[in-house]
Amino acid sequence: MVANTQIIFSKVPTGYPVIGEDITVKKTEFDLDAPLNDGEFIVKNLVLSVDPYMRGRMRDASVKSYSPPFDMNQPMTGHTMRLVIKSKSSLYPEQSYVYGLGAFEEYTKLNDQVAKAYGLVVRNDPKTNGIPLSNYVGVLGMPGMTAYAGLYKIGEIKKGETIYVSAASGAVGQLAGQIAKAQGLRVVGSAGSDEKVAHLKEIGFDGAFNYKTEDTDAKLTELCPNGIDVYFENVGGKMLEIVLTHLNTFGRIIACGMISQYNLTKAEKVGNLMNIVAKRIKFQGFIVSDYADLEPQFLADVTQMILDKKIKYRKDPEAFLDVLHGRNFGKQVVDVATP
Amino acid sequence: MVANTQIIFSKVPTGYPVIGEDITVKKTEFDLDAPLNDGEFIVKNLVLSVDPYMRGRMRDASVKSYSPPFDMNQPMTGHTMRLVIKSKSSLYPEQSYVYGLGAFEEYTKLNDQVAKAYGLVVRNDPKTNGIPLSNYVGVLGMPGMTAYAGLYKIGEIKKGETIYVSAASGAVGQLAGQIAKAQGLRVVGSAGSDEKVAHLKEIGFDGAFNYKTEDTDAKLTELCPNGIDVYFENVGGKMLEIVLTHLNTFGRIIACGMISQYNLTKAEKVGNLMNIVAKRIKFQGFIVSDYADLEPQFLADVTQMILDKKIKYRKDPEAFLDVLHGRNFGKQVVDVATP
Ligand SMILES: NC(=O)c1ccc[n+]([C@@H]2O[C@H](COP(=O)([O-])OP(=O)(O)OC[C@H]3O[C@@H](n4cnc5c(N)ncnc54)[C@H](OP(=O)(O)O)[C@@H]3O)[C@@H](O)[C@H]2O)c1
Ligand SMILES: NC(=O)c1ccc[n+]([C@@H]2O[C@H](COP(=O)([O-])OP(=O)(O)OC[C@H]3O[C@@H](n4cnc5c(N)ncnc54)[C@H](OP(=O)(O)O)[C@@H]3O)[C@@H](O)[C@H]2O)c1
Numbered sequence: 001m002v003a004n005t006q007i008i009f010s011k012v013p014t015g016y017p018v019i020g021e022d023i024t025v026k027k028t029e030f031d032l033d034a035p036l037n038d039g040e041f042i043v044k045n046l047v048l049s050v051d052p053y054m055r056g057r058m059r060d061a062s063v064k065s066y067s068p069p070f071d072m073n074q075p076m077t078g079h080t081m082r083l084v085i086k087s088k089s090s091l092y093p094e095q096s097y098v099y100g101l102g103a104f105e106e107y108t109k110l111n112d113q114v115a116k117a118y119g120l121v122v123r124n125d126p127k128t129n130g131i132p133l134s135n136y137v138g139v140l141g142m143p144g145m146t147a148y149a150g151l152y153k154i155g156e157i158k159k160g161e162t163i164y165v166s167a168a169s170g171a172v173g174q175l176a177g178q179i180a181k182a183q184g185l186r187v188v189g190s191a192g193s194d195e196k197v198a199h200l201k202e203i204g205f206d207g208a209f210n211y212k213t214e215d216t217d218a219k220l221t222e223l224c225p226n227g228i229d230v231y232f233e234n235v236g237g238k239m240l241e242i243v244l245t246h247l248n249t250f251g252r253i254i255a256c257g258m259i260s261q262y263n264l265t266k267a268e269k270v271g272n273l274m275n276i277v278a279k280r281i282k283f284q285g286f287i288v289s290d291y292a293d294l295e296p297q298f299l300a301d302v303t304q305m306i307l308d309k310k311i312k313y314r315k316d317p318e319a320f321l322d323v324l325h326g327r328n329f330g331k332q333v334v335d336v337a338t339p
Numbered sequence: 340m341v342a343n344t345q346i347i348f349s350k351v352p353t354g355y356p357v358i359g360e361d362i363t364v365k366k367t368e369f370d371l372d373a374p375l376n377d378g379e380f381i382v383k384n385l386v387l388s389v390d391p392y393m394r395g396r397m398r399d400a401s402v403k404s405y406s407p408p409f410d411m412n413q414p415m416t417g418h419t420m421r422l423v424i425k426s427k428s429s430l431y432p433e434q435s436y437v438y439g440l441g442a443f444e445e446y447t448k449l450n451d452q453v454a455k456a457y458g459l460v461v462r463n464d465p466k467t468n469g470i471p472l473s474n475y476v477g478v479l480g481m482p483g484m485t486a487y488a489g490l491y492k493i494g495e496i497k498k499g500e501t502i503y504v505s506a507a508s509g510a511v512g513q514l515a516g517q518i519a520k521a522q523g524l525r526v527v528g529s530a531g532s533d534e535k536v537a538h539l540k541e542i543g544f545d546g547a548f549n550y551k552t553e554d555t556d557a558k559l560t561e562l563c564p565n566g567i568d569v570y571f572e573n574v575g576g577k578m579l580e581i582v583l584t585h586l587n588t589f590g591r592i593i594a595c596g597m598i599s600q601y602n603l604t605k606a607e608k609v610g611n612l613m614n615i616v617a618k619r620i621k622f623q624g625f626i627v628s629d630y631a632d633l634e635p636q637f638l639a640d641v642t643q644m645i646l647d648k649k650i651k652y653r654k655d656p657e658a659f660l661d662v663l664h665g666r667n668f669g670k671q672v673v674d675v676a677t678p
């Protein structure tokens with residue numbers, strides 16, 4: 001028997017989730033020596049990904065949305081990198097890394113059927129390419145894929161255009177900006193601290209500002225003198241309202257998320273929407289899982305960009321809730337164990 | 340000399356334009372007998388089109404928007420059907436009908452160069468096909484083309500889907516609904532009087548309601564039991580906010596106009612925008628003039644539908660400002676003269 005700590009969804013939060021109430025830690029045990037049947041295997045969790053959409057899953061099961069609610073009193077689930085430590089499966093052999101959705105606990109017993117249903121894939125590249133494991137739930141995981149799909153499937157980005165990225169220092173934003181930069185766009189971003197803003201400039205953003213201390217409208221006028229062609233929308237609310245007045249004719253809004261709204265009990269209303277008609281704006285939402293086809297191309301492209309040092313990516317193994325308070329910087333991951 | 344009444348833009352309105360202040364009538368004279376140079380011709384205005392976007396042109400010349408401001412103290416301009424009554428032009432011969440933008444006055448002297456710059460086209464079909472002239476500024480003119488372009492260029496309409504059209508009894512809406520119906524969609528519309536609603540049902544809408552006396556949210560639930568796949572957006576504001584909650588995954592919003600906002604000094608803000616992300620909605624604006632290429636196909640298609648009696652189209656030669664107050668019903672035209 002080994003200790004198996006689990007992170008449990010225990011109550012539907014009002015506003016920001018509270019640790020010890022809405023999310024609780026449960027100590028359980030796991031029998032590493034129990035015999036396995038054919039097709040069964042045990043994974044050890046190495047890295048957990050903490051992402052904003054998880055707030056949406058912390059809801060009453062009767063409310064419909066694009067991703068299913070968490071099961072009450074069960075471990076939360078999210079993207080993970082895990083190591084197969086025992087296996088009677090030919091698909092997931094011992095010592096392979098496995099990427100995909102999983103329970104937030106130290107050890108999990110799985111079988112081929114369940115693993116396939118979750119779309120778990122063996123991803124052994126980090127064994128040889130030297131890229132840190134945590135990147136596989138960040139820049140090379142779901143958030144990276146989100147940036148990539150947004151830019152290429154919705155953004156219609158073109159060299160010479162200006163893109164503005166909100167929540168630019170987040171897991172999605174920092175990659176979106178750097179890919180756009182590599183494609184020859186002028187890239188402007190905003191973030192919520194001067195330290196984050198300095199980081200954005202370091203990783204190649206042409207302009208960046210602190211939306212908490214500076215005037216967004218004035219900064220966009222200054223930093224996007226030719227207007228905005230593409231807005232990578234992560235924030236929603238007042239930010240969107242201002243950006244609408246800076247968008248150019250035939251501009252695109254990549255509607256990726258509206259994080260400023262997730263913890264409000266009543267969402268804000270947004271003005272300036274007539275710009276969508278007058279400027280023929282395309283404002284289009286997407287969910288990364290719609291574009292699974294794009295994954296091989298994404299992995300090949302972005303892995304190469306990382307190896308070529310064209311992309312710098314910051315990740316922070318900080319506390320669980322920082323992500324929803326905006327205290328995180330870069331991709332929020334929880335390093336559970338080293339292989 | 341003949342009398343030549345002109346409709347003059349004389350002041351930038353606040354809220355609804357006021358006749359006698361913002362728009363004034365000027366009596367002038369026109370010399371029908373003055374000799375013409377080569378390439379010159381005289382047109383007599385037969386039908387003027389009154390359209391919502393004209394409100395946007397009644398602005399201070401310093402404000403930028405997609406269509407240019409009217410010239411102060413000059414005749415307003417808009418879509419017209421005119422008859423060439425004297426001509427020394429080979430492009431616009433005597434007795435031809437001419438469609439396109441023109442000054443709101445009884446007689447106008449033009450020349451080939453100016454006429455080409457305005458994109459004026461000879462459109463003699465009504466001489467032989469029996470379709471009323473007024474239709475050529477309505478169902479077969481700019482508003483009809485708007486409905487057509489919106490459905491085919493933005494809407495991605497598919498047989499079996501549900502489309503909801505707001506301001507459905509207007510010039511654009513009644514055609515949008517009928518084309519969608521002919522394409523095999525379930526068509527639901529709203530309008531601002533019971534008489535208009537009855538008319539929508541008569542012309543083939545599967546469902547229609549009076550948004551002024553009935554609860555929009557409840558009626559959409561009732562009339563669109565499978566949700567809304569395509570929203571033909573003419574109205575904006577509160578209507579849009581409600582429709583967002585009824586749209587299906589991968590829904591489209593054809594952002595044609597937001598007439599409820601044009602006469603407000605401060606535009607309303609709109610909630611429920613997170614639906615755009617979660618439901619992967621495409622909310623896209625367009626301006627009919629972007630799709631000039633589509634015009635021959637549109638004219639051929641819709642002329643045939645009219646001749647086949649697949650389309651019924653109501654037009655109302657009522658007073659000038661009714662259109663902005665919503666008092667108009669069908670396409671608002673001013674019949675100036677008979678040929
Ligand atoms: N459509 C999809 O499939 C998909 C997939 C993944 C993510 N997303 C969305 O993409 C967005 C970014 O995700 P991510 O993974 O990059 O997030 P992340 O790494 O967790 O970073 C989120 C950042 O958002 C900012 N933020 C938090 N609260 C905010 C508020 N009230 N107003 C403005 N900014 C706030 C914070 O930075 P500051 O200090 O700059 O405020 C925070 O660090 C989110 O909206 C998320 O829901 C969508
Ligand atoms: N994008 C483009 O290129 C383009 C081209 C042409 C037109 N448009 C737009 O398309 C829309 C319809 O134009 P149209 O030519 O069909 O207009 P229309 O024939 O003049 O009809 C307009 C109708 O809108 C309704 N309306 C007026 N004020 C309203 C309000 N405050 N709230 C809700 N409904 C209101 C009225 O009917 P009810 O009794 O039902 O309220 C009115 O009869 C407008 O928004 C216009 O700007 C866009």
